[in-house]
Amino acid sequence: MANSDAIVGWKTITFGCHILEPGNAANFRTGDWRSQRPVVDKEKCIKCGMCWVFCPDMAYSQDEDGYFVVNLEYCKGCGICAHECPKDAITMVPEEG
Amino acid sequence: MSKRVGIEVSIAISEAVGLAKAEVIPAYPITPQTHIVEHLSEMVANGELDAEFVPVESEHAAMSCCCGAVAAGARVFSSTSSQGLSLMSEILYIPSTMRLPMVVVVANRALSAPISIWNDHQDIMIQRDIGWIQTFAENGQEAVDLTLHAFRVSEDRNVSLPMMVNIDGFTLSHVIEPIELPDQEEVDKYLPPFKPRYKMDPRRPISMGPVGIPEVYTEAKVAHDMAMKKAKRYILKAWNEFAEIFGRKYDPVASYRTEDAEVLLVTMGSISETAMTAVDTMRDAGQKVGLLKIRLWRPFPGQEFRKAVGKTKVLAVIDRCLPPGALCGPVGAELRSLFYKIPGSPKIFSFVAGLGGRDVTVERFEEIVDKARAYAKKRPRELYEVIGVREK
Amino acid sequence: MIPEFEKFKGFKAKNLPKEEPLSSGHRACQGCGEVLALRMVMKALGKDVIVCNATGCMEIITSPYPHTAWKVPWIHIAFENSASVASGVEAARKVLARKGKIPKKHVDILAVGGDGATGDIGLQFISGAMERGHDFLYVCLDNEAYMNTGVQRSGCTPYGAMTTTSPPGKKSFGQVTWKKNVPAIMVAHNIPYVATASPAYFLDLMNKVKKAALVKGPAYVHIYSPCPTGWGSAGERSIEISRLAVETKVFPLYEVIEGRYIISRKITKPKPVTEYLKGQRRFRHLDEDHIEYIQRRVDAEYEKLLRLSEMA
Numbered sequence A: 001m002a003n004s005d006a007i008v009g010w011k012t013i014t015f016g017c018h019i020l021e022p023g024n025a026a027n028f029r030t031g032d033w034r035s036q037r038p039v040v041d042k043e044k045c046i047k048c049g050m051c052w053v054f055c056p057d058m059a060y061s062q063d064e065d066g067y068f069v070v071n072l073e074y075c076k077g078c079g080i081c082a083h084e085c086p087k088d089a090i091t092m093v094p095e096e097g
Numbered sequence B: 001m002s003k004r005v006g007i008e009v010s011i012a013i014s015e016a017v018g019l020a021k022a023e024v025i026p027a028y029p030i031t032p033q034t035h036i037v038e039h040l041s042e043m044v045a046n047g048e049l050d051a052e053f054v055p056v057e058s059e060h061a062a063m064s065c066c067c068g069a070v071a072a073g074a075r076v077f078s079s080t081s082s083q084g085l086s087l088m089s090e091i092l093y094i095p096s097t098m099r100l101p102m103v104v105v106v107a108n109r110a111l112s113a114p115i116s117i118w119n120d121h122q123d124i125m126i127q128r129d130i131g132w133i134q135t136f137a138e139n140g141q142e143a144v145d146l147t148l149h150a151f152r153v154s155e156d157r158n159v160s161l162p163m164m165v166n167i168d169g170f171t172l173s174h175v176i177e178p179i180e181l182p183d184q185e186e187v188d189k190y191l192p193p194f195k196p197r198y199k200m201d202p203r204r205p206i207s208m209g210p211v212g213i214p215e216v217y218t219e220a221k222v223a224h225d226m227a228m229k230k231a232k233r234y235i236l237k238a239w240n241e242f243a244e245i246f247g248r249k250y251d252p253v254a255s256y257r258t259e260d261a262e263v264l265l266v267t268m269g270s271i272s273e274t275a276m277t278a279v280d281t282m283r284d285a286g287q288k289v290g291l292l293k294i295r296l297w298r299p300f301p302g303q304e305f306r307k308a309v310g311k312t313k314v315l316a317v318i319d320r321c322l323p324p325g326a327l328c329g330p331v332g333a334e335l336r337s338l339f340y341k342i343p344g345s346p347k348i349f350s351f352v353a354g355l356g357g358r359d360v361t362v363e364r365f366e367e368i369v370d371k372a373r374a375y376a377k378k379r380p381r382e383l384y385e386v387i388g389v390r391e392k
Numbered sequence C: 001m002i003p004e005f006e007k008f009k010g011f012k013a014k015n016l017p018k019e020e021p022l023s024s025g026h027r028a029c030q031g032c033g034e035v036l037a038l039r040m041v042m043k044a045l046g047k048d049v050i051v052c053n054a055t056g057c058m059e060i061i062t063s064p065y066p067h068t069a070w071k072v073p074w075i076h077i078a079f080e081n082s083a084s085v086a087s088g089v090e091a092a093r094k095v096l097a098r099k100g101k102i103p104k105k106h107v108d109i110l111a112v113g114g115d116g117a118t119g120d121i122g123l124q125f126i127s128g129a130m131e132r133g134h135d136f137l138y139v140c141l142d143n144e145a146y147m148n149t150g151v152q153r154s155g156c157t158p159y160g161a162m163t164t165t166s167p168p169g170k171k172s173f174g175q176v177t178w179k180k181n182v183p184a185i186m187v188a189h190n191i192p193y194v195a196t197a198s199p200a201y202f203l204d205l206m207n208k209v210k211k212a213a214l215v216k217g218p219a220y221v222h223i224y225s226p227c228p229t230g231w232g233s234a235g236e237r238s239i240e241i242s243r244l245a246v247e248t249k250v251f252p253l254y255e256v257i258e259g260r261y262i263i264s265r266k267i268t269k270p271k272p273v274t275e276y277l278k279g280q281r282r283f284r285h286l287d288e289d290h291i292e293y294i295q296r297r298v299d300a301e302y303e304k305l306l307r308l309s310e311m312a
């Protein structure tokens, strides 16, 4: 888990080792754990939001038109969204390379 | 005005905690700490103290509850002893590195087996490295004063470390002594309201107690160690201010008739009183004997201790703890490392005495001094001996 | 009835809170059902909450310094004691509010731990906190083993399951004991609210968590939390497995409100347990006799629950 952000000195480490910036884990991108990515077919999508509800990584958000879009910075490629989509609108596509 | 009353030391300590306006008191009963928490719970029940007394189901829970309460911003007090302190042990290391201030009074008692409710220092000595500030009281007045001092130091924003006041079980906790109880106004002047550096508040969310990966663990521990070392300055400052307000002055190491002493006894806690009588007796008989009483155990006041020893060549250190298989008692070991390879440093003899409630009498102190003198003439063996043990 | 419930209309699929008190960037495994359950818990609670987290997967994956996935106040002290830490937070807020040192506004206090932290090592601490009546909610995220330390068995590990300390072998078939009924132990404390929940039924889960927070005094929610890593199941199936656990009666959903059992989802046409067991490596070694035993016991346990729910 080596992490360059964690290189602190004893004088600069936060008081009591508290983390003072709420939710700063968002700076840590988990997208590169992925070996497959979800691709949404808008034709089939009924905007039910199940993909958003069941994503363990809060990778989905709703766009202006009401469609749910994946943030690939965080998506770990687990495939739950594709598995749970009631319209089979999501396909898991292998990542290149 | 403060008032002088004849009062059981445990009750006086709870009165001091009341004067300090502790807000959350999680506690679990164990002899000989019981009178302290019983009286506090009574004070809360009678509305004399506006606090939450949390009657937890174990000492482990007591310490865990303390951590939550401080982190939420309350002034916290608890008290325990022996097996109870040991049961807390896993948690004790946590609030100190997390810099959560609180005050715990330990009524020192032996550890099982065999089970013993009587006094010695084995319970606290195995908690030496928990990273709490630790003081030892010699008498009832000191127990009260050190308790108030502990709140002041622990909560000082430059310190922000938990603090433990040690009082000998029964020999201190259960005796009635004339004690000067300060009045509320004086205490309020000495102890400002608790303003934690950080606390859990939905308006300003922080995360406390994260995972320390190898890149940060050492730094977190060194930051704690440095905070302990830096704390000494504020401990002394708080004692000076205590003297200004209450007229009683405390030092990290107290000297008694040390002038031109050839042998110095070293003690901690209530046996210091008997040790003083022993010193008087020996001085009357023409022996050059003095006494050093360690009041501040962590952070260890090395500089002050060396200064207090002066030119004396023999130290007879009394440990009320027997660490099986060790080279000597823990206080003895601390002092040996303090003086290691310092030119002209004294010979340090380590004696274990007063385990599990056994009295350390004036005669025992005389025996210790005699032995230290005799061994000082032989060279260079450093004696380690249990005093007053029967062989058959 | 509990007066606090009357005002609560319940979450609807259409009006789910957008707020995520738990942020992306946490280190849970792909398809982790435990963090998904935790996400739903936090969505139900919102931001006026203080979280006391036990050591375990959720604590580790959300807080490797200097990163935290928490956008709400969060504290971790140790493994077994999150309920005691929560007691302290609650006691402190009570006295501080009384003294006018903090706003009177109610803040929920959540203690959360895994099945090990809850049903095994922390049982005494939770029992103490429940019995003392602190106003807090305890959520157990039950992934049926000690996952954080590498999948060792717990008291909540199901019968027959393979873990690293209940390995099947020449003389063993995996976990030899039936799953400990932790919710029943909580019910025995006479607390006002106990419930079981599953992330597959997310509205039910969120409503129960919200009710547990609303109720005055202690409340307990036991949440089924699939762990693809420890169970040897496909990450994409975490929700499917959660649903099957309910449909096969393996993990029934119910509430116990002031001692009265109410089944949330009656299973009238149960699927056979084999549907549930297949596709999980932890059950792969089980023979027909064991599976038959599991089926019989699951049916019997469900009958017991039905009878409890029929008692007025």
Ligand SMILES: Cc1ncc(C[n+]2csc(CCOP(=O)(O)OP(=O)(O)O)c2C)c(N)n1
Pocket (backbone or CB within 6 Å): C034, C055, C056, C057, C058, C079, C080, C113, C114, C115, C116, C117, C118, C143, C144, C145, C146, C147, C148, C149, C154
């Ligand atoms: C006193 C103590 N004993 C053991 C451990 C090691 N330990 C840490 S987490 C854990 C297992 C956690 O299991 P569970 O509570 O079910 O949570 P999970 O990781 O499965 O989510 C264990 C055994 C510890 N941290 N503290």
Ligand code: SF4
Pocket (backbone or CB within 6 Å): A040, A044, A045, A046, A047, A048, A049, A050, A051, A052, A068, A084, A085, A086, A087, A088, A089, A090
């Ligand atoms: S689950 Fe499928 S149908 Fe529903 S919003 Fe997502 S992509 Fe569209």
Ligand code: SF4
Pocket (backbone or CB within 6 Å): A037, A038, A054, A055, A056, A057, A058, A059, A060, A070, A074, A075, A076, A077, A078, A079, A080, A081, A082, C031
């Ligand atoms: S694949 Fe998994 S992580 Fe990625 S968006 Fe779908 S549910 Fe979320």
Ligand code: SF4
Pocket (backbone or CB within 6 Å): C027, C028, C029, C030, C031, C032, C033, C034, C035, C057, C058, C061, C143, C147, C148, C226, C227, C228, C229, C230
């Ligand atoms: S081991 Fe299991 S519970 Fe832990 S993070 Fe991974 S999937 Fe989740």
Ligand SMILES: [Mg+2]
Pocket (backbone or CB within 6 Å): C114, C115, C116, C141, C142, C143, C144, C145, C146, C147
């Ligand atoms: Mg678990």
